[in-house]
Amino acid sequence: MADKDLGEHDLDLFFAAARDRAPEPSGALMARVLDAAEAEARPATRDLPTPAPVRRGMIASLMSAIGGWIGVGGLATAVGAGVWIGVAGLADPVTVTGDLFGPAPLTVELMPGADSFTVAGGTGW
């Protein structure tokens, strides 16, 4: 049966016919492709506009200098605390500490016999 099948040469004829009848892009397709190229294109380097310098007002500059809104919040808190201390008429800031954090802290002796070692070291070791 092989001699009745197409051979290599016959297949080449089919390939040649297909190459000769290759599809060509239509004008509409080329237009769409070029439209896409235009849409995706970057502006030419020489056409790039120079970015305008950014102008900042005095308040904006001050805000920036103290750390923005976070800095302003911290500053407001400090001012408020100072006003409260002044209005309350506290004679001694230690009183404020005592009021806020309670009485003097407890002393906890972690090594009750530490003094004995000190004494022993000083007497002949």
Next chain:
Amino acid sequence: MPFDAKDDRPDEALLALYAKGDRGAAHVLAQRFTPIALRVAQRMLGDAAEAEDVAQEAMLRLWRMAPGWQPGAARVSTWLYRVVANLCTDRLRKRRWVPLDAAPEPEDGAPGVAERMIEADRAAALEQALSALPDRQRQAVILRHLEGLSNPEIAEVMEVGVEAVESLVARGKRGLVAALSGRRAELGYEHG
């Protein structure tokens, strides 16, 4: 003849110019690569409208890829063949294909049938026979025998080894012979 058909600047140079905003380079690239994309897509898909969509999408990806193109990494044509092939494969997966085994068996008949077929019939018959091949075989045969790529180039496009390409092409051609031989009676060339 297209206005830029004689432009012999390398593909990579044109791509770099387009990336910098040179519209003229885009025209040359479009004239150079859109026909390739369309040819391969139409032969892979067998559908003109779908082939146009694939060609358009492939060219869009070329424009988008241009700014990041690495010179010397790959040939632009190889990259485009790969993109077109992948786009076609995606579309083919969504279709239901008749496997090659279901193609009619070669029938007995008079020899020399190809000589009696006019060229248009041969092209149409080949297109139909190609459509019956498995996707990878069809792609390899198209790139080798219709686009004229070398086996190493096809290997790069298909991301396989050269031996695999040789095997795909050989099996594809055997499939074409079987399909085209089996169509002699259908095409009216049995008694000539």
